[in-house]
Amino acid sequence: MPLEPFFSGAGIDRADALRARPGEIAALARRSDALTLSWSDGAPALDEDGRLRWEKLDDLPPLFLGLEGGSPRFSALADGTVPLGPRAHFALLGQLDASDAPLFAAALSLANWHRRHGFCSACGVPTLANRGGWSRGCSECGAEHYPRVDPVVIMLAEHHGRVLLGRQPHYPPGRFSALAGFVEVGETIEAAVARELHEEAGIRVHAVTYLASQPWPFPSSLMIGAHAVALDDRLTVDTTELDDARWFTRAEVIAALAAEAGAAFLPPPRFAIARTLLDRWADGLK
Amino acid sequence: MPLEPFFSGAGIDRADALRARPGEIAALARRSDALTLSWSDGAPALDEDGRLRWEKLDDLPPLFLGLEGGSPRFSALADGTVPLGPRAHFALLGQLDASDAPLFAAALSLANWHRRHGFCSACGVPTLANRGGWSRGCSECGAEHYPRVDPVVIMLAEHHGRVLLGRQPHYPPGRFSALAGFVEVGETIEAAVARELHEEAGIRVHAVTYLASQPWPFPSSLMIGAHAVALDDRLTVDTTELDDARWFTRAEVIAALAAEAGAAFLPPPRFAIARTLLDRWADGLK
Numbered sequence: 001m002p003l004e005p006f007f008s009g010a011g012i013d014r015a016d017a018l019r020a021r022p023g024e025i026a027a028l029a030r031r032s033d034a035l036t037l038s039w040s041d042g043a044p045a046l047d048e049d050g051r052l053r054w055e056k057l058d059d060l061p062p063l064f065l066g067l068e069g070g071s072p073r074f075s076a077l078a079d080g081t082v083p084l085g086p087r088a089h090f091a092l093l094g095q096l097d098a099s100d101a102p103l104f105a106a107a108l109s110l111a112n113w114h115r116r117h118g119f120c121s122a123c124g125v126p127t128l129a130n131r132g133g134w135s136r137g138c139s140e141c142g143a144e145h146y147p148r149v150d151p152v153v154i155m156l157a158e159h160h161g162r163v164l165l166g167r168q169p170h171y172p173p174g175r176f177s178a179l180a181g182f183v184e185v186g187e188t189i190e191a192a193v194a195r196e197l198h199e200e201a202g203i204r205v206h207a208v209t210y211l212a213s214q215p216w217p218f219p220s221s222l223m224i225g226a227h228a229v230a231l232d233d234r235l236t237v238d239t240t241e242l243d244d245a246r247w248f249t250r251a252e253v254i255a256a257l258a259a260e261a262g263a264a265f266l267p268p269p270r271f272a273i274a275r276t277l278l279d280r281w282a283d284g285l286k
Numbered sequence: 287m288p289l290e291p292f293f294s295g296a297g298i299d300r301a302d303a304l305r306a307r308p309g310e311i312a313a314l315a316r317r318s319d320a321l322t323l324s325w326s327d328g329a330p331a332l333d334e335d336g337r338l339r340w341e342k343l344d345d346l347p348p349l350f351l352g353l354e355g356g357s358p359r360f361s362a363l364a365d366g367t368v369p370l371g372p373r374a375h376f377a378l379l380g381q382l383d384a385s386d387a388p389l390f391a392a393a394l395s396l397a398n399w400h401r402r403h404g405f406c407s408a409c410g411v412p413t414l415a416n417r418g419g420w421s422r423g424c425s426e427c428g429a430e431h432y433p434r435v436d437p438v439v440i441m442l443a444e445h446h447g448r449v450l451l452g453r454q455p456h457y458p459p460g461r462f463s464a465l466a467g468f469v470e471v472g473e474t475i476e477a478a479v480a481r482e483l484h485e486e487a488g489i490r491v492h493a494v495t496y497l498a499s500q501p502w503p504f505p506s507s508l509m510i511g512a513h514a515v516a517l518d519d520r521l522t523v524d525t526t527e528l529d530d531a532r533w534f535t536r537a538e539v540i541a542a543l544a545a546e547a548g549a550a551f552l553p554p555p556r557f558a559i560a561r562t563l564l565d566r567w568a569d570g571l572k
Contacts, residue, residue, distance in 0.1 A: 010477050106472025117407040124405035151437045151508050186392025188294050189499040210496035213475040220471050222437050
C-alpha cells in the first residue's frame with residue numbers, strides 16, 4: 001500500500017441527502033449530541049492533541065457538516081476575525097491529527113468560500129446560504145452557486161533517474177518542492193501537467209501518470225499529484241513564477257527526506273502532497 | 287496505448303505569459319494572420335468537416351485563446367444569442383473533429399463563465415475582463431476572479447466481472463452510463479468516488495484507481511474517470527438522482543458498444559469519457 005497524502009480519508013458522513021431538508025437539519029441541531037466547530041483566528045481550532053475542538057450549540061449554525069458516528073456536526077462561518085492567512089495556518093497543520101484533516105479542510109474551504117461569495121456573480125445582488133451551507137441562492141435571478149473546488153496539478157518530472165523540483169519565492173530558505181499549477185478550462189489533467197512543466201521549466205514531457213490527490217484548503221484546491229517523463233533535461237526557468245528549479249538525484253532526495261546534515265534541500269512538510277510524491281519516489285514507487 | 291478520451295490533447299499553445307501583457311495582445315490582434323472564432327447559437331461554429339470556423343478580426347475581441355502554429359487566435363464572448371443548451375450542443379459534438387475538441391471546450395467554458403460572472407461575488411459591483419479574458423477584476427474591492435473548473439468523478443464500479451451503470455432521468459431511452467458526481471471541498475478524488483457510489487447506489491467500494499480525464503464544457507467540468515472494486519452487489523438506488531442502476535456483464539457491454547440488435551443498453555456517445563471508460567473495460571484494460 002503506497003503512502004497516502006495527509007488530507008486523505010472519508011472524513012465524516014456528509015449525509016448530503018439531508019441538505020435538501022432544512023426542517024430535518026434544524027431538528028438535528030436541537031439534539032443533545034449536536035456539536036459545532038470551534039474557530040480561532042479564522043481557522044478551525046485544535047485541542048492539545050491536534051484534534052478539532054467542538055462546542056455545544058446555542059442556535060442553528062449556517063453550515064451542516066454531517067454526522068460523526070451519528071452525532072450531528074455543524075459550523076459557523078469562521079469566527080469573524082480576520083484570518084491569519086496560509087502561513088499561520090501551516091503552523092496549525094503541523095499539529096493537526098490526520099484523522100481530522102478532511103473535515104478541517106472542508107470547514108475551512110466552505111467558510112472562506114461563503115466569505116468571498118456573498119453576492120450573485122450573475123446579477124450582483126446579495127445571496128443567501130442554502131442546503132445546509134452547501135450552496136448560495138440568488139432571490140433576484142434564481143442562480144444557485146456552489147462552493148468552488150479548483151483542480152491543481154502538482155508533478156514530479158523525471159529524467160534519467162533525477163527529479164525536477166522548484167523554489168517559489170515565498171518558500172523558507174532551502175525548500176524545494178514539486179512544480180504545480182491550476183488546471184484550465186478545456187484541459188485534461190495530463191495536458192495541464194505538460195503545459196505547466198513547459199511554461200515553468202521549459203521542458204517537454206510524455207507518459208504522464210496519476211499518483212494521488214488531496215484537498216488543500218488555501219482556499220479550496222484539489223491537488224492532483226502526477227509523474228511525468230521529461231524528454232530532455234535542459235531547463236528554462238520562468239523567473240516570474242519560480243526562484244529556481246533543479247534536478248535532484250534519488251540519493252539527494254533520500255538525504256533531504258531524512259533531514260540529513262548537508263542535504264541538498266529542505267523537503268516540503270508532511271501535510272503537503274508534494275511530500276507524499278517525494279516519499280513514494282524515494283521508495284522507487286515512481 | 288489505451289484509448290484516449292475525446293476532449294484530450296494539448297490544443298493550441300495558450301501562450302499564457304502574454305495574458306499579462308495587454309499591449310502585446312493588442313499588437314497580435316492587428317496582425318494579418320490573426321483570426322477570431324465564429325459562434326452560432328451560443329456555441330463555437332463548425333464547418334462541414336467538423337472543424338472550428340474562424341473569421342478575420344474587425345476589432346480586439348475580449349478572449350485571447352493563444353497561438354495556433356504561430357497565428358494569433360481570439361474569440362468573442364459567444365454571439366449574444368441565447369445558447370441552445372447542452373442537448374443541442376451534444377448534436378454538435380457528434381460532428382466536432384477531435385483535434386479541435388480542447389479548443390472548442392476552452393472557448394465555450396470561458397464564454398459561459400464570463401456570462402455568469404459579470405459581478406464581483408465578494409462585493410456585488412460589476413467586474414471587467416482582465417488578462418486576455420482569463421480573469422475578471424473588481425475595481426471596488428480589488429478581488430480577482432478566475433474561471434471555474436469543477437472537478438467531477440465518473441466511475442465504473444466492478445463486482446465479480448460485472449460493471450455498474452445507471453440511468454439519469456434526462457437520458458434518451460435505453461441509455462446507461464457511468465455514475466458521476468462533483469468532488470466536494472475537503473475530499474480526495476478517491477473519497478469522492480466512494481461517497482458518490484454509496485450515495486447513488488448504496489454500495490461500498492475499495493481499490494479506487496484513476497483511469498483518465500477530460501474537460502466537459504457544460505459548463506466547465508473536469509471529468510475524472512476512475513475504477514473501483516465493489517465490496518458487494520446489493521444496490522440501493524437514489525431515485526432522486528437516478529431512474530435506475532444495474533450490473534452488466536462484459537459480454538453485455540461488448541454487445542452494447544458494438545450496437546448489436548437486442549443489446550442490453552444504449553452506451554454513452556463517443557465524446558463522453560464514460561464511453562472511453564467502457565471501451566477500455568471491454569478491452570480488459572480495467
